[in-house]
Amino acid sequence: MTTPAFALAAYDDPAALARALAAHVAEALRARLARDGAASLAVSGGRTPTRFFETLSGAPLDWSRIAVTLVDERWVPETSERSNAALVRRHLLKGPAAAARFVPLFTGAATPEEGLAAAEAAVAALPAPFAAVVLGMGDDGHTASFFPGADALAAAVDPAGTAPLIAVRADGAGEPRITFTLPPLIAADLLLLHIEGAGKRAVLERAAAGGAVAEMPIRAVLNAVRVPLDVLWCP
Numbered sequence: 001m002t003t004p005a006f007a008l009a010a011y012d013d014p015a016a017l018a019r020a021l022a023a024h025v026a027e028a029l030r031a032r033l034a035r036d037g038a039a040s041l042a043v044s045g046g047r048t049p050t051r052f053f054e055t056l057s058g059a060p061l062d063w064s065r066i067a068v069t070l071v072d073e074r075w076v077p078e079t080s081e082r083s084n085a086a087l088v089r090r091h092l093l094k095g096p097a098a099a100a101r102f103v104p105l106f107t108g109a110a111t112p113e114e115g116l117a118a119a120e121a122a123v124a125a126l127p128a129p130f131a132a133v134v135l136g137m138g139d140d141g142h143t144a145s146f147f148p149g150a151d152a153l154a155a156a157v158d159p160a161g162t163a164p165l166i167a168v169r170a171d172g173a174g175e176p177r178i179t180f181t182l183p184p185l186i187a188a189d190l191l192l193l194h195i196e197g198a199g200k201r202a203v204l205e206r207a208a209a210g211g212a213v214a215e216m217p218i219r220a221v222l223n224a225v226r227v228p229l230d231v232l233w234c235p
């Protein structure tokens with residue numbers, strides 16, 4: 001029997017999903033804090049995570065010993081509505097979680113290529129591996145900034161790659177982006193995919209049925225994890 005590519009936990013609604021996701025992430029952070037005294041978390045941007053952020057922000061953790069960063073970022077300043085950093089500041093870094101150290105990926109340089117070295121220096125100080133990584137997925141099968149047709153896709157999803165971050169440009173991505181590469185993401189103690197809606201579930205099932213990574217880059221994650229990828233979903 002072949003191992004299924006993912007294990008899907010279905011929740012009744014977004015609030016129930018957000019509570020479960022926040023509980024899993026808090027547990028992973030707590031375990032690393034107990035072991036190492038410090039922990040890091042990488043979260044995705046986009047529209048889906050807002051409720052999860054709000055729920056996690058209230059978790060009773062020693063946030064002063066937790067570093068938060070992004071799985072990927074659109075190359076825009078935090079004044080932009082498209083900024084994932086602004087989303088995290090607004091919805092996650094509040095209440096108890098306001099004490100966390102936030103490590104944004106956007107550096108203010110004109111392009112992600114020019115900002116890459118500074119961003120890499122910033123993330124090099126994060127406790128590694130991540131205690132938890134929460135991925136999202138687009139309707140085109142992208143995750144992080146692993147977009148179909150992206151110029152740097154092959155390097156970004158190379159399981160043997162050594163760079164933690166890479167600059168990415170793709171037609172479907174809007175602005176240029178910076179993204180963690182596959183290896184540091186899948187090295188996390190806890191790796192979860194958060195998707196909502198029947199459409200995204202169908203996209204994931206199509207991806208898991210097999211085919212080219214270049215067409216649906218979420219396949220790079222499904223192929224690389226040793227155990228089925230844990231997916232939290234609600235209609």
Ligand SMILES: O=C(O)[C@H](O)[C@@H](O)[C@H](O)[C@H](O)COP(=O)(O)O
Pocket residue numbers: 044045046047048049071072073074084135136137138139142143144145
């Ligand atoms: O910056 C981003 O866009 C993300 O980090 C990206 O990978 C996201 O997780 C998916 O695009 C899903 O986005 P939605 O939640 O908006 O559908």
